[in-house]
Every structure is written in C-alpha cells, then in structure tokens.
Amino acid sequence: MDHLNVNIGGVSRTLPTVRTGNLGRVPLVEFVGDSEFTNAVAQEMLALIPEGTEVLLTVVTNALPLTHELSDRSGLPYVCVRKKRRTYMQNPLIQDVPSMTLGVAETLWLDGPHAARLHGKRVTVVQDVVASGGTALALTRFIERAGGTLEGYVAAFKQGQTTLPVRYLQELPRSL
Template identity: 75%
Template sequence: MTVRIGGVERTLPSARVGSMGRVPLVEFIGDSEFTNAVAQEMLVMIPEGTEVLLTVVTNALPLTHELSDRSGLPYECVRKKRRPYMTDPLIQDAPSMTLGVAETFWLDSPHAARLKGKKVAIVQDVISSGGTAQTLGRIAERAGGTVVGYLAAFRQGEGALSLPFKYLEKLPATI
C-alpha cells in the first residue's frame, strides 16, 4: 500500500497481527523526510488553545517532536516501561490494543506536573480502536490537564471511535 502526504510518497510494509491478518505499518523512526512531511500537514489539526502535546513512545515520538518544533508547543511523552529515575510516576493500565498487547503506561511526576492546568492535545501516529488515546487522555486528566483534542497521522480500519479524532489519511484495517 502506498500513501502520499505533503508530496512525500511511501510504500508501507505490512505485518501479520494475530487474527487480524496483515496490516499496513507506518514507521516514522528513521524516516525524517516522511515524518517532517506528515508533521507539516498535521499543524492545522492542532486545536486552538492547545498548550502542550502529549504522546507515547515509540513511533509517535519523532512525529510529536516535529509538531512541537513547528508549532512552538512543548510536549510530554508517556513511557511504556518504568525507568529507574522515575519518582512517584502516574501509572495507567492500557486496555488490550489493536496489536493484542495490554500495557502499562508511566509518566514521571515532573512531566505530569507540566500538564497541570494546561490544555492538552493527544498525538498519535495511527489511531485504530482508540484505546491508547483514551489511556493518554486519562493520564492527562489525572495530571490536572484538560484534553482539548486528539490527532493522528492515520486512521486504521472502520471501527467506531468514541473520541473526536482528526487524522490525515485512512488506512485499511487489513491488506
């Protein structure tokens, strides 16, 4: 499957994922040209009044960094593993996601403090079921922030989303 964003074209590889069959894979890590093109196109999707972007490691991180660079907004990143330096982190279990893996998300307390009283936009590379977005939203709210929007580079599949997401392009659920 081929996608074209902001004049940059990529043929997406696919991978077999459990009973879902083969799904297209979006990879921003190591692809600066594609990441920059997508970030540039996503700038207009950032809700007015946003004060901080929130994402989760790993693939969405370079995209969020580029959005931060272009918009001038700071960002925070939730981890999927506790790090030894974390002190009193916010911990949030994530539901079983599209890839069939339940996870626990961690946000170190100094990073959580930067969300307090702020209007937060959740940034993802691909939105499918909305489970990761809901988990990030809960973390933002527990930290004292207010979620003002959800955005992703791609929407995968046809399932109903319970969140008002903005995205650039739709990907099929399976290929």
C-alpha cells in the first residue's frame, strides 16, 4: 500500500508510505507546511494534555509546529530540543537516542537556558508519532536532568508497541 487515509478534527489527509529499515512501509506524517492539518490535530490534542502541566517539551522538527499550536491554544509555554548543536548554546544538556523509528541513532541538544525553564515544572512531552518510545524516553531524561517532573506523554499518533502511557488521537499501522 502506498498511502493511508486519516481524518482528525474533520480534516482528512492521505499519508504517503515510505520504506524504513526492517519495518517495511510506514505512513509518513507531515505537520511542517500543513497548517490546516496541524491546527485540526492541535485542537483535538488539547483534551489529551494532562491536568497540572506547566510546560510542553518537544523535539525539532515535525512535532514543533504541532507543539507551537498546542501552546497557542492552551496558553502553556514550550521548550524545544534540537537535533544539532547550535553555536549560541550555553551549557547544553546532551542526550543520545539509541534507536529511532527510521533506524538512525541521534544525539539531542537542549540549550542550558531552555533547560532552566523546565526546572521545578511539571512537563508534558509532545510528539507527532510515538513508535518505540525511544525519543520520548530521551526527552524524559532531559526533564529529569533539568530538575522538572514528567507529567505525561501526548502524541497525534501511536504506531506499534510502546510501554509508555502515551495519550494519542489515532493509532497507525506499524507496517503496510
């Protein structure tokens, strides 16, 4: 199958599928550049944010526009972890992600002043898709190292098996 249809908040999208490692073909969710879909998904995800959340935490790239819209709607600030070190970063926290869905190990970076925004706060991790949970666990480690408390995990989509208690809108097939 070369596509998968999804509908969230009255907005439908045909997701192309891409071949990834040993998984076969998986649906490719894109929020970057798709304001209509991003806004619809963010509106539906508002109800998933755990009560007591004080800050949202996400990672660049695809989940960033989604988290921005969640922040705008909820009034909660957000912090973003990067996939590359930037020259302006001051005392960054660094966290390896041993295995990503697409089979690429990465190192994530959180600027020191951004990490300080998590200190003493109840933080919810926001992702576009949670598959194995490796990225979510790396983000959890940032929260702990910055002195925050994990409040929960929310995602637009869940794909495959994870032991994390993630709240999500729809489940995607692990492979097509």
